[in-house]
Ligand SMILES: Nc1ncnc2c1ncn2[C@@H]1O[C@H](COP(=O)(O)OP(=O)(O)OP(=O)(O)O)[C@@H](O)[C@H]1O
């Protein structure tokens with residue numbers, strides 16, 4: 001881990017801890033650098049922190065599918081198709097982080113932007129809490145308890161944090177991985193940038209860093225799930241409709 005990242009992580013820990021002095025911690029998780037106590041970050045917005053505990057007692061656990069793949073592999077595009085056809089709610093970790101970055105008063109805005117531009121991964125305390133809050137809010141508003149979690153977990157820190165905070169509360173169905181060449185992915189992201197995505201990472205410099213992170217940090221997570229026979233790999237090269245046909249074959253497995 002780079003020194004810069006370690007210092008961001010430890011400053012995040014200090015900031016979060018200092019914000020919660022006197023509050024009762026609700027979750028325990030390992031940071032990059034040390035073991036710390038954190039509260040559920042219900043300060044981010046909206047939620048009733050124990051809603052899933054209640055849900056677990058009265059009904060089924062929420063179902064979760066992780067959707068992974070390189071930048072531009074087509075995760076978001078195929079998630080939209082899955083939402084329309086199978087009724088899952090789509091939670092993009094990247095979108096939630098971009099939203100949090102824009103939230104006035106967010107103390108994580110700068111940290112998030114630095115990570116996004118440089119292809120680094122935001123500490124799991126931030127991302128996992130945004131995801132849990134979004135799941136709780138979505139369930140409260142729509143009753144949906146089937147979630148596509150797009151672009152997470154991306155590194156060991158994400159996996160460890162999720163395992164501690166969420167794995168007992170949800171039922172992980174499988175992990176869809178879109179397999180796409182770097183060349184095609186880069187071309188798609190640059191095209192998306194040129195078309196006005198407004199994303200600060202749809203440029204060659206950021207993409208090089210994002211791919212390094214994908215190869216070094218995210219592939220081992222895919223391998224971890226593959227060893228558990230949870231990965232469903234889909235060829236992401238080619239027309240989006242053709243890719244979706246392969247997605248549908250994977251979903252048939254759930255219905256059968
Ligand atoms: N099969 C496809 N063929 C051509 N273009 C595609 C295909 N799938 C997605 N795209 C386009 O490529 C770009 C990236 O797609 P998308 O946002 O779905 O990928 P992603 O994996 O979610 O990317 P990121 O990780 O960068 O958020 C978008 O502009 C999208 O319209």
Ligand SMILES: O=c1ccn([C@@H]2O[C@H](COP(=O)(O)O)[C@@H](O)[C@H]2O)c(=O)[nH]1
Pocket residue numbers: 071092093094095097115116117118119120121122123127150151152153154158201210
């Ligand atoms: O779990 C996550 C998801 C995303 N990030 C950061 O956001 C950017 C963009 O993510 P997309 O999935 O492409 O929208 C990513 O490069 C990371 O910097 C993250 O840190 N953790």
